[in-house]
Structures are given as C-alpha cells and as structure tokens.
Amino acid sequence: MLKILFPKRFSLVKAFTATFLMFAFIIRLTLYFWSFREIDFSFLNFIKIFGIGFLFDLGCLSYILTFYSIYLLILPTKFYGSKLDKILTNTSYALVLFFMIFSFLAELTFWGEYQKRFNFIAVDYLLYTYEVVQNINQSYPLPFIIGILIIATFLSIKIAKKKNALYDTFNNSDTFSIKIIPTLFWMLILGGFHLNVKNSQAEKFLNQYENEITKSGIYSFFAAYNSNELNYYDFYKTIPSNTTYKNIKNLVTAKNDSLIDTKKSIKRYIFNEGEEQKPNVIFIGLESVSAKFMQRFGNEKNIIPTIDSLAKKSIFFTNLQATGTRTIRGMEAITLCIPPTPSRSIVKRENNNNLFTIGEVFKQKGYTRTFFYGGDGHFDNMNNFFSSNGFDIIDRKKKHRLNKKLLTERIQITDDEVTFENAWGVCDGDLYDKVLKEADKQHKLQKPFFNFIMTSTNHRPFTYPNGMIDIPSGTNREGALKYTNWAFDKFFKEAKNKPWFKNTVFVIVSDHCAYSAGRSEINVESYHVPAFIYNLQNETPKEINKLSSQIDIFPTLFGYLNWTYKSNFFGKDINTMKPKDERALIANHRKLGLLKGDKLLILNNHKNQNFYRWEKQTNELTLQKTDTLFLKETIFHYQTAFDLFKNEGLKLGY
Template sequence: MRKFLSSIPARFALVAFCLFLAFSLLSRFALFLSAWREISFDLSLPEAFAVGMGYDVASAIFAAAPWLLLGILMPGKWLQKRWMKYLLAGLAVIYCGLLIFITTAEWFFWEEFGARFNFIAVDYLIWTQEVWGNISESYPMAAILPGILLLAISVVYGLRKMGLFNFMENAPTSLHHRLSALAILLLIPFLTTRLVSQSAIPTFGNQYHLEIAKNGCWSFFAAFKQMELDYQRWYLELPGNAALSATKRMLVTENEKAYSDLTEDLSRTIHSDKDEKDWNIILVCMESMSGDFMSYTGNKERLTPNLDRLAENSIFFENLYATGTRTVRGMEALTLNLPPTPGQAIIYRPEGTNLKTTFGPFLDRDYDCGFFYGGDGRFDFMNRYFSTAGCRVVDSNAWKKSDTTFKTAWGACDEDLFNKAISEADKDFSKGKPFNFFCMTTSNHRPYDFPAGRIDLTPADRRAGAVKYADWAIGDFIAKASGKPWFGRTLFVIVSDHCASSAGKEDIDVTKYRIPGIIYNPGLIGKKKITKLASQIDVMPTVLGLLNWNYQTLGYGFDYLSPAIESVPERSFVSNYQKIAMITRNSMTILKPNKKHSSYNCLLETGELSFMDHNTEKYHSLLHDTTAYYQSASWLFGSGKLKRNAQ
C-alpha cells in the first residue's frame, strides 16, 4: 500500500482530493458564518459538521477520480517534458477554477435561497439561456470570472512553489500500480453511492443545520437524479385504502358531494342552485409577492399601495398560504388544486401532461383559455403543461417585437404582459367569446430591473424597487382594463406564486409561505375578508363558486364563500421538496423521507414551534389526516387518474 501511495496515479488523486476537501470545508465555514444568527449552538451543530465532512469526503473521492484516471494513462517519462508540465499546470488551473466557481456559486445561491444546491440549481443548469441572462444582469460577472481565473492561477502557482507538482511528477509507477489504481477507479461509484446516501442525513431541528450537513456538489447531483420522491417508498402510509377513504370523507361537504361510492374515485360534483354566470376570468400569478410586502401583515413601507387598495375592495384571503417555494409549484396549486406531492412540481415531471385542471369547466363552456408569459414558456415545461391542459400559449415566442418595450433575462416587464393580455381580451370580446387567462409575471424577480419613470424607486433599490414596480403595473393594468367594455363582466384574481424567500431555521418556516389572494371587481361582487386559514388550492374553487357553476373535480380545494365551508376544519398545505406538511391555526404536521414525521404546536404569526405531545388524540388525528391527504394525492397522480381521458 505504501508503494502504491507513492505512485503517480495515487499522488495525482491525492492532491485533487485534498484540494476539493479544502474548498468544501471553506465553503461550509463561510455559509456557517453567513447564517450564524439562525444557527442553534447546541450538540446538533458539531453533528452537522461531522456529517458534512462525510459528504465532503465522498464528493472529493469522485472529484479525484478523473485525476486518478489521468495518472493511470500518463506515461511517467512524459512528466519530465516541459510541455507536459505546462499542460498539467493548465489542467490544475481549470480544476481550481471550477472549485472556486462552485464555492462562489454556492455563496450566492445560499444568499438567495438559504440552502445548498437543490432542484432550483438543477433548473438553473438546464435552462441556461434565462438563467445565465439573469445571473449576468444580477451580478458583476465581468469582474467575477476574471477574478476567479486570477485566483485559480495564484493557487496553482502557490502549489508549485510548495513543491506539490514535484511531488506529483517525481514518482515511480509500475504496471501493478496502474492496475491497482484502475481497480480503485472502478470501485468508486459502487462503494461511495452505497455507503453514503443523502437520504441518510440525520433529522435536525434547525433547517440550517441540515443544509450545513450537505455537500453542494453531492446534493446537486442527488437532486438531478431524483426529481420525484416515490411516496410509498419514502413516506408514512396508512394501510390499504384507508388514505383514500379518509380523504374522500374529508373532502365531502353539503354542496360538494362524492361523485360515486367507489373508494378509488375521489372526484366530487360541485352543485349550485343559482343561475350560472358567464364572467371572464383574468388570473394574475405574481412572482414572489410575499404577504410581508403588504400593509395587511403590518408592513409600513408603502411598497404596495395598489394591491393594498384592491385588497380593501375585494374578496380578500387574509390568511392564504402558498404550497411551495417555486413558481411551478404555485401554478400547480392554482390549476390542479392538489396538495404538493414530494419532489419536483407535477408541471415539471414528464407525466405532467394532459391533466384535469381548473381550465376544464371553462373549456366545457367554450371559453378561450390562455397562458400568458413575457418570457420563454418552455422554461420549467410551462408551455407543455398549459398547452396539454387545453390552453393556447401566448409566451414571448408568440409576441410581436413591438409588444415588448422593456425586458430582462426572464422576459418582458409586467406592464408589457398586461398590455398583451388586454389586447387579446379585446379580440375575444369582439368575437363574443368569454375568456379565462392565466398571466404569469416576472418583474419581481432577480435582477429586479424595470422601466424608468414609473415609481420613485430605481433598480438600485433591488427587491423593494421590484416590488413597488410590480404593484404599479397591477394598478396600471386595472386602470386600463376598467376602460374596456369587457371590464364589467370580468373577475380579476391576483395571487402570488410563492414568497420572496423560503429560508428559515425551522423544519419548515410557515412565515415564509403567507401570500395575498385577491378576487376583484366591485361591479360584480362585494368586498369580504376571508379570515379562515386557506391554501392556494382553494382560490380557484372559490372563483368557480362565484360563477355558480356545476362541475366535477378531482381537486382538494374548497369554495371559501360557500356556507358549507364552516364545517370544514381549517388547514393549509406547505412544502419544501422533501418535506410536506399540513398546518392548522395552531399546529404543523410534517412528513419526511424514510417514513419520518414531526408534529408541532405552531404559532403562525411568528413561526415558533414546540413539539406536540405524542400521547394526545390531537396528535394522532393530525398525523392521520396529513398522511391521508398526501398519500392519496400522490396516488392520484401516480395512478393516472388525473389524465384528461381517464375514467
């Protein structure tokens, strides 16, 4: 073994291994310092660092594998040639540059999301056009990239001065050494992936400890590999058909009856005795518009005067919670009305096509259903999802060049989006055709850039400026629409996709999920504050209730204006990829991988959690209902029952 460790392949791999490990430790320490105010200084903190070291070692072994291969293939005599020394130095600069780039990227990712690389980072790799444009507009890449290169060159120069290159180059290597190295190379994937699994990370009470325990590269590839978490394999289950029968029972109300007596049929028939309305619907899904930005949560900055005014004169969901932390998760909730199944949003998955959505009742009544987006709707497979749901897609690819007056990497500014929607509404009105539009905004997204002269803030004000511009655009949209002949028969539904930030120290920080929900048109509906705890999945069922429509649904949402809602226990659903939860006014029950769960007493206003007594009827009831909801929703999608042609 000692002779092998002195061989060229072993020395190549050892240097690469140590460099990767050093940068991983540096990254973890930097992220720890960044979040030290949220860190719990208890015994779980050293455990998080110890677990993290294990993942660093496993990742470093993989990072060293190409260098081990290089040492196997490299003839020893070549290393004495000048050109090979330069080539080796160049490869070392590239390697160090990648490590520095990853460390830098992790810092910025942590700054925005409070997490190691995850599904979002995978998206960022796949959708390079939008994301690279966003990064280049958000950060001074012209200075960062040359800085990374200069630092990498400095590191390699220092390593050469320390004699590490001589250590790598001056070593005997025999055929036996090369064959031994090859055997190790072939064993690396087999041994490492079986000995170290991300699902084996211990449960930490502090979410930041969990993230510190990860390695960014390892968690990136884990997310890339597993977009969906199989519910049956990873999560707590009720036996037999108990989850389906329990869910069926919880979803039935006085005017929302079960379609059939079959346990596996979760569809309901929604009935109204009133005359149906043929009103138009324009749903505006606002990017990252946290409830915290608005005055109803106590904000005094006056960033959202238009939304505040609309909230006061509308049907307003005062305690509405988003189901997740991504745009596609919000879209899923608003159109499928289902709790968030673990892993990526259904919209993102290959099977997320041709599904029964809230557009169904509108299509049955010959509405023009459209998806409006100022960017490229191929991002996150949005076009695929909406088009197979029966919508026509009006993304930037369908716009005329003159339709866009200002844009960022993510797409046209919000006012351009709204002007496009108004233009298409005019066309439908002229044809006598009712419409249902889903408009997805982008301006309240990094790089937080927007047209000049609209508000008293500038892009230099970052998020505050973007929020105020997004609010201005909503006000401008309503003002322009109010002058249109179709305005008097149109409901405007304004709701956020998710909050501006999801990072928190708890398992799930509920304060990072509260969003506004507005249904507006004073000429059609009165104003009312809905104070009952609600979920994103309840917004469209409430809108359909205002239309007095009879229809069939597989969604789990309720009409919050129906008298029957008083008999429905307060609940909402939140998630962060692996963890899925149900919250009530004073509790949160979380389901986690490896059949684990946590139940807390929860203060929604502060997010403060305390462990719930497991010996109470309340604990067992909440755990049962949470499991039933999520198990049945996962079954519903996996079984194919959500397909439009499914019986």
C-alpha cells in the first residue's frame, strides 16, 4: 500500500509526511504533559486526543501536499531531475520545512502565553509585524531560536537525502498512471477535510485543555482567520427581533429613564437628581491586572500596594467582571458600554466611526477628550477607533510606519520624553509623565477634560527601567506588576501637587485579567478585575459588592455626577441595580456568556448553548438543564448588541 501511495517520484512527499507527523506528535505530546495537571486523565481520552489529533494533522498536511502532488503529476517524465525541477523542489522543500518547524516551535511559546493552539490572537498579531517581532525578540533568545530552526531544517533535509528521498524523486520513470493514485489520495483528503471538517469538531471533551491539545495548530490558525468576524445570526441562537428589543429595553432601563422612541433602539434619557458636577475625569486602563493580584482578594505577596490602598480610599467595585480577555475587548466595553460582539471587537471592525460612546456624553457636557497610549496606536486599530469617535490622540508614533490621516489631533510622545521603551511602547512612567504634562495644558484652557489612558508595562516581555524595583527588568510578570504599581504611585504623588487634582476624578479599571485559560469553556474567575472611582467629591469611600460589568462603570460615574444625558448604552448605574438586575456579560472569541449569581449560560457558535451552576470557591462549572428564561435573557443582550452595531443603531443621530 505504501508503494502505491508513495512511488519513487513521491519519495520526498513520503519524507515530508513522516517529518510533519513526527513533529506534530512531539508537539502534541509536549503540550499534553505540560498541561497534565489540568487534564482529566483517562487512557481512553488519551487515545482519543492523539487519534483525532492525527486525523487533523493529516488533513492539515493535505493542504500542503495536494499542490505539490499535482505538480508531480503534471510534470512529464522527461523533465524529472531537470535543473528547473531540482530548483523548484529543493527550494520549496527547504522553505516549507523551515516554516513548518517554525510554526511548531511557535506553538510552544503561544501555548505558554495563552494555553491555546493558534487562534484569533495569532491572526490579529500577524497584522502588526513590528510589535510582534520586537516582542518575540525581547522575550526570547531570537538568534538562538533561529539557529535551532536552521539546524532542524538542515538535519531534516540531510535525513531525507540519507534515505535517498531526493535521489529517488529525481531519478525514476514513474508514469502518469502510477502518479494518479497518490495525487488523488491527497486531493480526496483535502476535499473531504475542507468541505466536511470544522476545527470545532476536535472539541470532544468537557476539559478545554484536552480540546486544544487535540487540534492542529496550523489548521487552527487558518480556521481562526476564516472565522475572525462572525455574523451573530448565522452562528448563534436567535429570537425574533421585535421580541428581543421589547425585552432588552426592560433590562437596560432604570426607574427614572425615559425611552426616546419605539423603534429598534435602546435610546433613552437618563435622569439624575441634584446639581450636576463637572470635574475633570481621568480613566486609567491597567494592563492585565487581575483582581487576584490584590490583597483584598487573598494575595499575600504585596505586589501592588498602591493599587491595593485604593480599596479604602475609593468607591471600590469588588465584583466587577471584564467582558473579554483582550485589551480591545475592555476598550469596547468601557467606551461603548455594550456586550461583546462575537469573534471581533468593534474597535477592530469596519464602520466603527461616529458611534455613541462615553466620549459623546462628555462632549455633551463640554469636555475635551483625549486618548493616551504609550505605543503606536495603529496597533489593534486603536487610533482609528478613538479618532473617528471624537478623541484626540497622544501616542508613540513610529517613524517607520506610514499612518492614515486621523480625524482629530495627534500628538507624538517624543524621543526626549522617553527614558525606556520596549516592543509595546514607552514604560508606564513615561506615559504618566506625558499625561501630567498634557493635563497641565488642558487645565489652562479652563475647560473640563476627559483623558483615557491605556497602560502597557504589565505585558510580555515584562521589561521596564532598571533600578526602580527589586526585580530585574524582563524577569517575570511579578516584576512588571511591581513596576506598574511603582509608576502608578509616582503618578499620583505628582498629580496631588497639581492645581487640577482636587477637581479631578480618577476611574481605574483593568482591561482584562492576566490569565484567561481554564479547564471549562469559560474560566469565570479569569474575568474578575479591580475597579475604582477615586477622588469623588462628597462621597465616602466604600465597597460595592454587586455583580457588574465593565459596561457599567461609566454609567455609574455619570450617576455620581448627577448627569442627565441621552444614552444608547447597555450598561447601567450599578447603584440603581436591584439584586435581580445584577449580571455580568463575559465572553471569549466564540463563546458568549451571561453570569447571574451562580448561574452561567454560554451561547456557542453552533446555535447551541450550555447552562451551568458556577461554584465560586472552586471555580467549577456543573452542567445543568437549560433554564429557558435565562437563555432568552442571554440572547436578548447579545443579539440586540450585534443587531444595533450592524444596522448602525449605535451611530450618532440614529
């Protein structure tokens, strides 16, 4: 049988098949033992993981070998071993082999960061080569890795030569009829796999680590590319839109709100009693600071003491959840106060200009609006999103990159303002210094300002200025957290001496948690983030323990400021929530969840759902019979959020 599938002309195909499947097996075995503590081990599951995984590897392999097989099929016998044949074959084999080995090694680093096979994050990062290459270079010994790749490629070619794979490929007289069978073999595998197999079909287990290990990383990458923007109506359970809008209006409307119209909209007036206050507002997005890093939630390492101290100086939201697992998900939730749209954040979607954001509310009240980022805001489309929604931009513009013309003012963090920077931009200390400088200018304009700051130091490669803390730069996340806290502390010490400080409110929320992977399809404890409103006049510091979401933080601030304003938000003032209203919308790339108390419903992109009871102490999910009313409430949130965005219901003037 092997001779039929791999005649002499297909000797190199045989060598590549063996090499690919060997590397794939080694990587899968490595990931298996790497994650052994998280796996629900059984011998049957072990067999399933590697059996299904082998089929996915074979399918992935067919995408590579089908085209080469067709080349081998159509090239006449008289050209076997010709100069052109040797150049095309040797060059292609070496390049494909190199990138194959590179992808397998890259899977290990990706797994170390995300505990996932390649997914939408890998796809997104492919668009930002500068940041990603620099991050890899600063996080790992890149020359050493490239050396390993070259050596591994060289050894693989040498082994193929030793097995006479190259010699036999060029020196044979195989006819068209001999070559047609192996060619059809790979074509049939490719056709069957491409038309009938989805990446999600590898997910046969309740344990998410086992599901991910079963997959093929290369195939997962291209599957993520194809599903990087899902249409809710095509992939998720739906309800007639008239029903969803009627019910979502009841869910988002508070007692004193007044709906503006009866069409497919949630627009309403939010009424708050009392004299309106108009302090300056500075929002600080803390990169990857999980609630579990705080002493208040049991951490005894005292890593972030200044951030910890806010617990007793602020309005402290102890049960606030992030909507997603990436910075742009946090930005989407905080600026638009909307449940996450499936697969891709609105920050990165097309037609995301002129939306009703928190910036529009600030504009109604006479504020300037500025977005601060220490890196090049081209990354993840942040600058285009904020600029096209009325924010001025202050970032670290890269000289190597041509930038699209922005709709608002853009100010560069200049070289003389930088003491340290890495792949993601300047360190938090330099970013805060720029904020202080610009706030001084804004204060002189005698107009209230709203500044949106996104930090980045607490991100791999975890590098920062030396000598500031007791952990050397680039060591680990704990060092990055300590520096994050150091810069945060320095910022507030200097801000307190500014003439604008007394009349400035600070909203501090993490964009997402540091770690999101878990055994279940949504790891609930990895959405809990710290959130504070600090320096609010006439308000006594206190804890608010209501279950809430990032989408609620600014509606809550507007409530404290007694603002009456037009709203198009799903988010609500947390203080107006009754126990039955408490909820959090938590999601990842394809799973959309609603959490209420110990109940969690997750919509998946196969028009199905799972309903769980969540045990907070152990973070375990126990599958339950679906609660129909709970299912409908989940659909109301996500379907209407998607519908409003796609049909421009979030636009200004809609």
